[in-house]
Amino acid sequence: MKQTLLRRGFDLGVIDDADVVCEDPMSNWQLGKPTMLAGICRSVISQHQGHIARSDSLYQAILDGQSIDTLLAENSYQDHLQGRFEMLSSLIHEGEEQEIETVFFDALEEGRVAAEDLWMKVSWLAFYEQDASLRFRFSFGADHVEDVAADPLRQRYAAKLCDVIFPESRIITNNPALENKLLECLNGKSYALVERIIYFNAPQGGAYLHHDRERGHAGVVYAQLSGTTFWLALTKRQLQHEINSFLQESTAASDWPRSIGPEMQLELLELSKDDQRLAEELESFSNDALIHLINETAGFVQQLIRNGHGRLLRSGDVLLLPQQSTEDCCWHSVFCVGDDCGEALSFAIRTD
Numbered sequence: 001m002k003q004t005l006l007r008r009g010f011d012l013g014v015i016d017d018a019d020v021v022c023e024d025p026m027s028n029w030q031l032g033k034p035t036m037l038a039g040i041c042r043s044v045i046s047q048h049q050g051h052i053a054r055s056d057s058l059y060q061a062i063l064d065g066q067s068i069d070t071l072l073a074e075n076s077y078q079d080h081l082q083g084r085f086e087m088l089s090s091l092i093h094e095g096e097e098q099e100i101e102t103v104f105f106d107a108l109e110e111g112r113v114a115a116e117d118l119w120m121k122v123s124w125l126a127f128y129e130q131d132a133s134l135r136f137r138f139s140f141g142a143d144h145v146e147d148v149a150a151d152p153l154r155q156r157y158a159a160k161l162c163d164v165i166f167p168e169s170r171i172i173t174n175n176p177a178l179e180n181k182l183l184e185c186l187n188g189k190s191y192a193l194v195e196r197i198i199y200f201n202a203p204q205g206g207a208y209l210h211h212d213r214e215r216g217h218a219g220v221v222y223a224q225l226s227g228t229t230f231w232l233a234l235t236k237r238q239l240q241h242e243i244n245s246f247l248q249e250s251t252a253a254s255d256w257p258r259s260i261g262p263e264m265q266l267e268l269l270e271l272s273k274d275d276q277r278l279a280e281e282l283e284s285f286s287n288d289a290l291i292h293l294i295n296e297t298a299g300f301v302q303q304l305i306r307n308g309h310g311r312l313l314r315s316g317d318v319l320l321l322p323q324q325s326t327e328d329c330c331w332h333s334v335f336c337v338g339d340d341c342g343e344a345l346s347f348a349i350r351t352d
């Protein structure tokens with residue numbers, strides 16, 4: 001089946017089921033490459049249809065402009081929060097334009113506060129009007145400042161808070177088949193799924209190529225619960241190789257995408273002469289020419305698909321994204337496919 005890749009106004013061509021990778025060897029993890037585990041959650045999802053439907057209603061109510069702390073005050077949430085988490089306040093941080101609302105909680109154990117300043121932050125993924133994608137992120141303390149890896153206790157309580165509000169988290173946290181695969185990747189080391197994000201990817205939505213490397217995290221488990229997403233995922237080394245070959249071929253054939261004018265061509269060719277600089281510019285996420293080439297150029301996206309970097313995730317599929325070092329770290333880009341918004345889980349893997 002052919003489907004169009006559209007993201008925030010950019011048409012990136014067509015994907016065909018036949019062009020995408022359906023299964024990966026587990027050895028990919030050690031190489032920093034993506035590992036697709038097709039259907040590993042399919043049988044468990046059916047037990048959580050009620051939770052998935054409730055979360056969809058929560059998402060729709062937020063789109064309708066309802067306040068999140070009011071929505072969480074409803075019995076279906078309070079019955080499970082009471083005695084375990086106390087909802088304290090909610091606010092919208094000044095200067096964080098993508099933020100919709102952050103709700104704060106304390107964790108309780110036998111009536112006493114066990115962990116303070118936990119939060120669920122709800123944010124838009126972009127400023128594009130036709131993209132209704134948003135995410136619920138669970139963490140604690142000062143966002144982007146706190147060294148979350150240094151506080152495993154609060155990290156664990158923030159994860160439990162996610163379990164209570166989104167019980168469908170258990171589709172990956174209580175899944176023996178997935179657990180065995182993760183233990184295989186981690187050479188038997190025990191792990192916890194932390195810094196949790198619940199995504200609602202809507203048509204025109206998704207994410208530009210990036211990595212999720214963070215101290216103390218070995219990688220990310222992404223599970224598609226409903227809807228469909230398309231992914232480009234590859235190591236940074238592979239990405240640099242793809243950039244260089246695209247630029248060489250465009251030069252040799254004197255055939256450049258219309259959106260890449262002579263000035264941008266020169267800038268990109270100059271970058272491609274120096275591997276170290278190209279790597280640094282990628283990590284900076286601020287080089288406009290590079291951002292345009294790798295995220296908004298149909299020819300480049302289609303080259304990545306032809307070279308085996310595409311994965312199509314439907315309900316029940318999981319993608320593992322190793323994030324171990326700057327070099328052996330899986331970069332990834334996401335597109336919503338089809339007309340429906342879908343729910344997904346994206347949890348970081350912490351090994352101790």
Ligand SMILES: [Fe+2]
Binds near residue numbers: 210211212332
């Ligand atoms: Fe990511």
